[in-house]
């Protein structure tokens with residue numbers, strides 16, 4: 001499904017199912033025809049250009065040209081030189097479909113989501129089929145709780161190649177996303193590895209997971225250079241949870257002196273949990289290697305497919321110092337005996353066949369365009385907002401002048417069917433948080449982004 005339009009053209013819901021037998025051009029023509037028949041697209045509405053609609057839907061321009069021509073031939077659209085393609089006058093058949101009218105948001109800037117429409121369905125099915133064909137039946141039983149050795153080997157190769165992680169398959173534990181990794185660590189860490197510190201602001205879900213497991217994290221401030229390592233060193237913390245490559249949520253990168261200081265702190269007998277949650281997306285700066293590559297005995301490295309494929313997959317991994325493997329493996333056994341073998345089989349194939357790299361290359365191109373669309377829309381519609389952390393990842397942060405009533409803005413935007421998340425829950429003390437928003441852009445089309453920010457600006461008035 002995709003929603004499309006440009007600032008001058010309509011928001012337009014079109015459902016495309018890449019797994020359906022029906023060709024995409026026919027699905028598109030059907031979708032547009034229904035929108036016109038049901039009155040969702042009013043007579044004389046200007047349609048998006050074929051280029052814009054093709055980009056929004058992630059299909060070829062030819063396909064959109066064919067669908068438009070078909071509808072012109074049927075009298076649903078009219079095409080006049082100089083005024084583009086417009087909706088023709090047709091009889092309206094029925095009211096809008098309920099599922100569309102009851103959608104909660106027209107534009108959802110939910111941070112952290114990749115483009116769910118671009119999940120590589122065909123490649124995943126091919127990978128599962130190929131992987132199943134060569135997997136011994138024994139693998140379908142209760143197997144090694146750390147994960148299939150083939151899966152851990154493929155992940156180790158990938159992490160060595162792309163992140164400089166010193167990954168040995170024997171020290172990898174697969175888990176249900178980074179979230180489960182935090183929960184498992186919450187149980188596996190021993191008294192001499194606690195207390196645990198985390199960044200403030202930091203990912204609020206992780207703070208809650210830790211609390212749920214009986215750990216109240218020490219809050220260590222973050223500034224423009226990343227986590228304040230001097231403040232960490234001055235605290236009682238024995239372990240720290242941190243996001244050095246792209247601080248969550250601010251997006252700053254841990255500076256070189258801070259990296260050195262953090263590694264030194266780790267080598268003094270402390271542990272670093274390195275959450276490398278969106279490492280795959282770097283746009284206008286050189287990628288920073290993982291800290292784990294410098295101090296593998298002191299760093300627990302976390303990664304996940306939630307930003308690269310889909311959060312719904314729940315595939316994640318930990319690369320663990322050898323001395324901790326036993327405790328974390330036990331924690332995994334007692335949590336769920338091991339992660340889904342079927343998913344491991346498909347993911348392994350995806351990695352080893354090169355399909356994962358191809359998917360990432362494609363997504364990087366798409367996300368940088370969306371990121372740029374968001375930056376342009378913010379500059380145009382919301383000049384009072386300061387943008388942070390846009391060079392990487394799938395979200396950015398905007399800060400508003402001190403004292404700005406951000407909660408009111410979030411409420412007003414929601415009433416106008418635009419969802420934005422405030423920064424406040426990321427702070428250990430939300431009441432002391434500066435006014436700001438987290439804006440995810442990867443799961444939105446460029447036209448949605450522009451329309452969403454324009455609405456946000458109206459809500460900000």
Ligand SMILES: Cc1ncc(COP(=O)(O)O)c(C=O)c1O
Nearest residue numbers: 112177178179203248277304306
């Ligand atoms: C900071 C951070 N770490 C990790 C994740 C991924 O979590 P999971 O792998 O459990 O989906 C996210 C997702 O939003 C995140 O924001």
